[in-house]
Structures are given as C-alpha cells and as structure tokens.
Amino acid sequence: MSISLFVVQLFNGVQLGVLLFLVAAGLTLVFGVMNFINLAHGVQYMLGAYLAVMFYGITGSFFATVLLALFASLLFGLLLEAVVLRRLYERDHLEQVLATFGIIMFLNQAVKLLWGAAPLTLPIPALLSGSVALADGLRYPVYRFAIIAAGLMVALGLAYFVGSTRVGMLVRAGASNATMVSALGVDIKRLFRIVFGFGAMLAGFAGVMVAPILSVEPGMGDQILILAFVVIVIGGIGSIRGAFVAALLVGVIDTLGRSFMTDLLRLFLLPTTARLIGPALASISIYLLMALVLAVRPAGLFAAKGPG
C-alpha cells in the first residue's frame, strides 16, 4: 500500500464523488420540491454520454459537444417531464417508481437499438490530455482533474443558486414545505419544471464528462442511479449540502475500499480469507456506511425535512 497509489486512488475517489454529486443533486432537488421519486434520472446520465458521443461525431470539437449535449439533455428532460412525469406528481411513490422504471426499460433498449449494444468511446480532448506530476513518480491525468474542477465549480454555483437567489430560496422553501409555498402564490409546478430541467442537465453533464474515461454503454445509468440513491439517503433527501458531503464520502470510500480492502484485511486475517471476503466487503462498504448512518440518523446527515 504505497503512498502514491493511495493519493491517486484518493483523487479517483474524489472524482467519482464529484460525478455522483452531479447526478444526486438533481435527484435530491426533484425529490425535495415535488416529493417525486425519479428512477429515470440515471438514464439521463447515460443519455448525456451518448449525446456527447453523437455530437462529437458531428462537430469534432469537444467543447461544442459539451454545450450541445447540455442543451439536448435539458430539452430531453423537459420533454420527459411534459409527456409522462407531469401526470405522476399526484400519484403515490409506488406508481412513480413503476412508471419511471418503465421509462428506464424503454430508454435502455432504445439506446441499444440506436447506437448498438457495444460500448462506445470518446477521445479525451487534446487540451486536457496528458498528466501532471504531483510528486516524484506520481502523475495524475489532467482530464480527471478537469472533472474534479468542473464538479466543484458546479457545486459552488449550486450553493450560490440555492443559497442566494430567489429561485433558490423557493426551492429551499419547497423542499421544507411545498404546500405552504404553493399556498403563498408560487407556481410550484413551474418551479418544479425549472428544477427538473436543471437536474436533467446536471445528470447529462455528468454523463458528458465521464464519456471520455468510461465506456459508454446501455445500462451505465443504472449503476450510478443506485449509488446516487445511497448518496441522497445518507445526505438527507432534499439537501444539496448533504448530497455533496455524502457524494464525496461515498466516492472516496467506494474507491479506496476496492483498492485497499483486501490489503487491509490481510493485516489481521489469513491471506486466503482476505482474498475471499475482501472484494465482497469492498463492494458493500458504501451500503454498510448507509446502514450505519441510518441507524444513527434515520433521516440522513442533513435532513431537509423530517423522515417519511
């Protein structure tokens, strides 16, 4: 367990955490304001990645691709909201879960039809390629730094948006008591549309950013969706701050666990036993973290409203 490997994995963990935050932020805001559980959020992440691949094929410029994909994600989110999701606000969670599950099935398969089941890739833009030397023999790719920086910028922007603007104030108010906000004359449906479109765009952004370093394939949204659920449960549903803290926590613990759990166990277990249960323990470490947090604080670390 060398120090440089540890530092690299720590950065990887932060990078995963930042991506998780981008996805979880939209999910937690949508849930906070509208009490609406949207499983299709992960598909928007996947779609962002596919759109990036498509637009890169057309334009050949990474930055144009980012802008176009963001815009397309926003449009798609609004379309989804207008066609299906709008009819589900008044329904109970069970029906919301099922309908958005149907959307996942449809979109995963549609993506497979349109782009094929084989994984696609997107080249890293020339400007952000290469790596920087942090210390002797310790290099880290520029692009991953760029992801971390972009994510932190979005987090700061969101903190400003939610904390200091009028719409942000309404979002916070909506998260703590939506009925009261709408009784005060705010068009909560419109507010929700804004939040939803914005959330879809953030998820799409995460997808675009991750496209050059992961393979773009159908079903890539499902994994991150469940991780995002863990994040917002740990952070407290409806809380942006909670989502940020929990996303970094989950990202770092998951990444470090996968790299070092077996070595860690080897310190006090037989090597064979460690090799056997190490990977299993690593893959469930974030769920254990979630269980631990919930056992202490059932409403998450930074609850925007009471449990239930």
Added chain:
Amino acid sequence: MAKAPRAIPDAPARANRALSFDQRMATALFALLAVLPAASHAAAGGYLLLLGERAMIFAIAALSLELLIGAGGLVSFGHAAFVGVGAYAAGIAASHGHGDVMTALPAALAASALLALATGAIAVRTQGVYFIMITLAFGQMAYFIATSLAPYGGDDGLSWPTRSLVLGTRILKNETVFFYLCLALLIASYLGISRLVASRFGRVLRGLMDNATRMEAIGFAPYRYRLTAYVIAGAIGGLAGFLLGNQAEFVSPAYMHWQRSGELIMMVLLGGTGTRYGPMFGALAFLVLEETLSRVTVNWKIMLGPLLVATVLYAKGGIAGAIDAWRQRPQPPVAAVARRRPTRVLAAAGRGLLASAGRLAGRWRSRFRFAGPRTVAAAWGAVKIACGCRLARLAPLAGRGTRIAGARRWWR
C-alpha cells in the same frame, strides 16, 4: 368501565360462509393450472409446463411482496434479493452434498429470513421513499455479494448438481411432479398469506399503513409488526427462490438484480394491490406478456416499458381493479325502477310485447299474402309466435331442402 374493549376484534369466523370473491378467483386460477400439464402434453410438447412453473414461482414471490405493499404499505424495491438468496442457500447446500429437500428448503427459508431480519431492522425504521431507496440499496448489496462469491461461481452463477432430492429419490426431476409441487406450494402460500392478512396481525399491519400515529396511540409498536411482516415476506420470497433454483438447476446473481425487483413490483401492480388473487394473475400476465413480446422481437423491453407507463397512467388497480370495476358496473336502470315501481315496469313490458306482436303479425300477413303457397313457412311462423319466438333453434332439425329452410332464413 367494567371491561376494557378489545382494541381490534378478530376476523369473524367464516367456517360456514361461502368462498369470498378473492378465493373464487384464486380457485379458478388453481383449477386452470391444475389441468395445464394435461393440456401441455397434448398440445405444446411440455413447453407450457415450464412456463406454468415459472409463472407459479413468480406468483409466490409476488404474493409475498404484496403482503408488504398491499397490507404493510412497505414498497420493497429489493425483493428479488430474497428470491436470489433462497436459491443460493439451497444451491450451496446442494453443492456441499446436502441436496435433500429436508435440508435445502429450510436452508433457503432461513437464509432469506435472516437477510430480511438484518436489512429490515434498518429499513423498517424508515418509510415512504426512504424505504424504497434503502431496500433497493440492500438488494444491490446482496447482488454484489453474490457476484463476489468466487467459490460459488461469482458472476457466472452456480450450477446445482441436481434438483433437490426427496427422501433420496430424484422424483422432482419429473417435470409433472415438480409442476404440482409448485402448485401445492403456491396454494399453501396463498392460503397462508390470506389467513395472515385477515388475522389480527394483518389488521394491525393494515391499520399501520392507514395511520401509524393512531395505531401507536392505541398501543401498537409499528416497528415490530412491520419487521415481522418483512421477515415473513422475505422467507416466502426464499421459498420462491428455492423453487426457481430447482427449476433451472442453476442460480446466478442476475436473480437478484434490481430490475428483477422492479419486475416483481410490476407483477403486483399489474395484478392489483390489496387483493390476494391479483398478484398471482399479475405474475401470470407478466410472464405471458414477456414470452409473447420476446417472440415478436428481441428488443421486447422497448415495448414493455411504455406498456408499463401506460398501465400506471391509465389502468389504475391493474387486473383486479378492472375486474372490480366490471363487477360494480352501473346496473341497468330497469332493475332499480322495478324495485321501486313494479307496476310501471309491467305496463311498459306489456306495451312492448303488444307492439312487437303487432309488427310480427303484420310481417307475417304480408309474407303470407305474397309468398304464395308457402304454407309450411306460414305455419312455422304461427308456431313461433305462439311459442314466443323461441323455436328458431329447432329449425335446423327440419333439415335442408324442405320449405322450412326458407322459413328459417326468413325468421332469423
């Protein structure tokens, strides 16, 4: 007060009552399933048998999930984990040479119940959307544990050495025997869960779903009741897993994938929550749908997805809801009028009869006049009018080629 009233009375004794609607629907389904092997051997060469087995296995799983959703208000999005853990427990027991039903089945039930107890202890503390997400996360946790079970196949899954042995014999290898075992266990699950939902325990559970605060105020601890329901549902899910593993002689982490949990919820909602027969019909409908759509195209999920959305948006209550709506359709107004003013209905009926008799007589007369010597036809018509026009079905008896044949056409 002399005597404290019982908080919740027991369900009324139903020993002598006729079957409820739920039971009648379930009985019809069981009867249909019971004759399936014969039909399958006659027509489809055993293929229907396998589909029927799968339908019954998933019906058991859906029934147990309905106990949580319909009676407990607990939407578990990780129910496939219990099915998978049941299958794994029995499979692991079998791969160590304990493949007898007497060890494999209890192993499956115990493993699922234990998992339900461990995860439920945390999950049941929460409600609503937290519960959905937490069960989803725990389901994935079980899935990842299964994929990292290197000694038992890991990602590739675990092949069972054989189906479970019964008293050392391989009787379950016989597909018909296995089919009836599934049916028997389905009936047992149905009866057990129905009894449970109707019992005092089930009433408390439903009360907690409606208003937990009130139930707490009158002295029930929600946590214990919900956790018990969760463990029971988990164990029955394990039973379904035991059968599923037996049917395929194989178990893989895919059994626990969260989409499987979603499909189980789909079966329950497709069938209709709040009933016991609904989930069973839902499971059957889902598997038939899956089978049919996957024959049409490989990309069958592209059709299933929108279908699911449409079901949620437009078909509230699923199959059971549709059946209920049909049973409670507006009665024809005549019945209501007849109850209140019988004379008016009688008078109207009389007027109608007179009018149609007049019309018939007119047609008959003109027919008689212009048909010439068709006396047979005329006589036939007279007989029909006399007998209230109910003899049309006798006409074929007269046979072709006679003059009555023309009359038959005329009177149709």
